[in-house]
Amino acid sequence: MAHEAETLEASNIVAAVSELNLCGKAPYLDGEFSGGECRIFKVSFEDRPSVAVRVRHASHEISHDNHIAMVEDEVQTLQTLEERSFAWAPKCLGASLTFDNPIHSPFSVLTWIDGSPLRWDEDFPLRPLRDELLGRLASVQLSLMTCTLTTRPITAGIYYERRLGNRQKRVLNGELAGLSERDCLDQQSFLKDVLGEDGESQAFAMSHGDLNASNIIVDEQYNIKGIIDWGFAEMVPIATAALFPTLLWPDESARCAPSQATLRDRQAYINSYSSQTSLAALSMRRWQSAEDVDFRILYLTSISSKGVHKALAQTGWKLPYYKPADGGAGGDVLSEAGI
Structure with a gap:
């Protein structure tokens, strides 16, 4: 119509x-x-x-x-x-x-909400203000997870399997140009390894879905006044809710390694809640501190994002810049991840 x-x-x-x-x-x-x-x-x-x-x-x-x-x-x-x-x-x-x-x-x-969208790049704001802002943002994520945390009758594994199955059906029906059935089967093959023990978790919480600079409203002192644009928010398994906000992973991360500035930002983010022991904080630390964190972010995001799914498929489900800590060959992110 x-x-x-x-x-x-x-x-x-x-x-x-x-x-x-x-x-x-x-x-x-x-x-x-x-x-x-x-x-x-x-x-x-x-x-x-x-x-x-x-x-x-x-x-x-x-x-x-x-x-x-x-x-x-x-x-x-x-x-x-x-x-x-x-x-x-x-x-x-x-x-x-x-x-x-x-x-x-x-x-x-x-x-x-009075204020302005966060101005954020690798050079601004400077530290220590930058680290203070990251700590405030981590508090927002923790608060969001904590206040919406619930137990659902299905596991994370079943939830993601259903979404992957629906994606495959849409591909077979010709609704998602640029993706093949093989891309879907490859995606499905990584699920259990990525989730590990969280595959059996029934804990769900809300994820904003697009927590980038343009959706973070701050005042002149860089206090966070509010988060806008909740159109992509949804209740998801805690694994997805616990991922780094979009602010901390680059658009081209399927091909390009995060910069040293981004790595330092991520560590400051984790450090800000390192003493907390709530389920939300422990889940964030487990997922955000993983050696293969970039693959995990991209993989779980690919379940809802056609663009990220295509990007990972084009790289052969390997990140070209990742090398396992034991010195193993290539970019097989999960083969030596120690999940």
Whole structure:
């Protein structure tokens, strides 16, 4: 079904917020921001805090029902985080789960988080501020895992097997160009070795799914004020929830080794919670300190990411820069990993 053209003029945005009874006095459009998945409109008032109107980008490849479902999923995620007293996510004030509204698109209205997206590269910020920021981010990850930790009736191994099976079916149906059945079978063959003892774990927790610099909002002193863009968040086995945030592994890590700066950042991240003994902290330390951590990150990410799956398949499921600690040959990351 074709989408009716969105109407995202200022008057329509304000009218849409007003329909949800969320408007204050003298509302006005105070800014617009565009990301990979959505557009954000800041609406401000004379007598109350500003709000963020989040509108997903329209796509002819996504049906009306699926578009609505994605907005609804994020709303439910934010409601869950509010119920669990997670302090770093915006609160959902309301939502319109229909195309029958002034902007002709489903949308949500969230609390506005003051600050700016984190500026982050290998040279900025400098230490010790850099290490302090990494410690704060580790606290956010620990808090997210701890407040959402639950036991489910299936194991991590079964969960991942089902997702891998669904991926294979989509490939066989021609829905995922660039991937072959062999790529799926190779992916499946590594699962037990990657998971090790965590394959039998029934512990699940929430993962943000895209914890990079653009989604981390900080103030001028680099205090973390909030985490935005929860569209990829989901409840996953603790192995996935415990992985390094996206900030700490490069886009090209299937082919290029992490830099010395990234390695130092990772160690600072781990050191910041090294004295903690909660299940979340122990899981993070086990997965983040593994010798073959880059392969583990990429492998588990490949289960949900077609792009990472393709990248690993193209390298023959080996990282060209990895050499086992015992001096063994090649980049067979799991053959000598000591899992």
